Amino acid sequence: MPAKAPANPIVVAEQLAALGARIRAQRKVLRVSATALAEASGMSRVSVHRIEQGEPSVTMGAYLNVLAALGMTFSATVVADEPAEKPADDKAGWLPARVRLADYPALQRLAWQVQGTDELTPREALGIYERNWRHVDEAALLQRERNLIDALRLAFAGAESPGGGDV
Structure with a gap:
């Protein structure tokens, strides 16, 4: 056991x-x-x-x-060398070229029907969030996923925002 x-x-x-x-x-x-x-x-x-x-x-x-x-290595960094929390304006204009599902747990759960890929385009990711927002537990979202959603909303301002409110 x-x-x-x-x-x-x-x-x-x-x-x-x-x-x-x-x-x-x-x-x-x-x-x-x-x-x-x-x-x-x-x-x-x-x-x-x-x-x-x-x-x-x-x-x-x-x-x-x-x-x-698997031919991979492990490395550790000292937390004190990294800022604990980046200021919100550090993310202004940030948008990944590809959104890795493994990096965003809520998106990964929402994208269960997407087969054969581990990455989505930003527009595809936003579409999945928009169509399935009612299934998202907003309180359980990781900060990096909130940042992604904010970045997607900024990048595609004409699109309806997930949840219709603050994330």
Whole structure:
């Protein structure tokens, strides 16, 4: 039975989820099955699945074994070197060329019907938000996803804004 996950701050959970998503995306790019990755990493397929989900109870060694098997590396940065929160005007005019579904959990859930791609154009992303806004839990949105929605609304000002109000 897996160990019980320790209580983690939200930022840690977000980082683990992002790392798991990057691992899964790299596995898909390489067209490696979860079973083959598990064998190459010396663990079970269930452990690989838990890593891809960003579960905190999986050991760091297991994460590093999976990264090595995929030809990826791990690096850490000191949080003090990065500003804790960028000012809102830093995002003015910001818009990604492609929107990675793995980076935006609410969009990923809303885009369940999009098959065969891990990225959308900004206009496609805005369309999915607009059509499915009633299914979004606004209180659960990550700050980076709120920033994306704001940027999409700014870029496509003529389009109806998701939720019809502040995000």
